[in-house]
Amino acid sequence: MTEPVFPRTLLWQDLTSDEIAACRDSGAMVVVPVGAIEQHAAHLPVETDARLSTFVTRLAARRVTALPVLVAPTLPFGFSPHHLSHAGTISLRLETYLAVLGDIAVSMVDSGFRRIVFVNGHGGNNAPLRAKVGQLVTDGYPVATVEYWVPGESQWIPKLLGALRRGGHACEQETALMLALADDAAEAERIRAAARGMPPRTIQPWIAPGYPDDPVTEAGAAWPPIFQADDGGYYGDPAVATVETGQVLLEIIVERLAKFFTDFAAAPMRLGVSRDPARPSIAQPLVGNRT
Structure with missing residues (x-):
């Protein structure tokens, strides 16, 4: 097997076209951070989802040693109509978002890359991303999606200290990660001060205030x-x-996401529609099969 060639940087936007072509020919995988620009309460910036998906994706890509993992420019805007009552939210319409995802993926695959991963940082993007990936894969485009926090979820949830033992929105998890990744002490202190005194909220926001039951979650x-x-x-x-807490969560999340990148690149995946049982269509691994 040919040894992979790693570029001088894994950031797509900092490479020349020739360097990107060399990465492609070396069997590189492309990961695309996707997020949202939306309100995150009084303590976190509207860029939180885009920023977290970007930082975590870049850190995880640097840990992969089996092959180069190029990190594409972040798609900052997502599907966030449920936040539009608050200033600062910028949401794409569903049809626009699906079209943008498709254009990004098709551009990369048509230029020769054999495996793409959208790394999602916003829960509201999940359903559109999965639907679009379903369409792309059956159309013959090798594209996956993963939420950055999910591969390590079983390990980081027990590290939470608060009343909600899962991820939420502008929650303990996101707040702790933003504290760990803050540019300076002043920014971290601003976040802490703004979050101080916020009471725990463990009932989903889709329930009107004062109503005691949540039939949506139950069902x-x-x-x-x-x-x-x-x-x-x-x-x-x-x-x-x-x-x-943020530092602990970040280490778990990055390590598990990097493992997913490596394992996914090495897995033969069914691709497209193949009606001949003797000739199934398989997307070949980018790296040698694990022993």
Whole structure:
């Protein structure tokens, strides 16, 4: 097997066209951070989802040693109509978002890359991303999607200190990660001060205030978490977030995402529609099969 050739940087936008072509010919995989620009309560910036998906994706890509993993420019805008009651939210319409995802993926595959991963940082993007990936894969385009926090979820959830033992929105998890990745001490202190005193919120925001039951969660049904103008804009327990928790969560999340990148690149995957049982269509691994 030919040894992979690693470029001088893994950031797509900092490479020349010739360098990107060399990465492609060396069997590189491309990962695309996707996020959202939307309100994150009074303590986190509207760029939180895009920033976290970008940082985590870049850190995970650097840990992969089996092949080069190029990190494409982040798609910052997502599907966020449920946050539009609050200033600062910029949402693409569903049809626009699906079209943009498709154009990005098709551009990369048509230029010769054999495996693409959208790394999602916003829960509201999940359903559109999965639907689009389903269409792309059956159309013959080798594209996957993963939410950055999911591969390590079973390991980082027990590290949470607050009342909501899962991810939410502008929650302990996101707040702790933003503290760990803050540019300076002043920014971290601003986040801590703004989150201080926020009461835990463990009932989904789709339930009207004061109603005691949540039939949507109980049945596993679907309803977007509508954050209207009278809403505090968060779901979880951000007040208990600490830099230390964020550092622990970040290490787990990055390590498990890097493992997913490596394992996914080495896995033969069914691709497209093949009606001949003797000739199934398989997307070949980018790296040698694991022993």
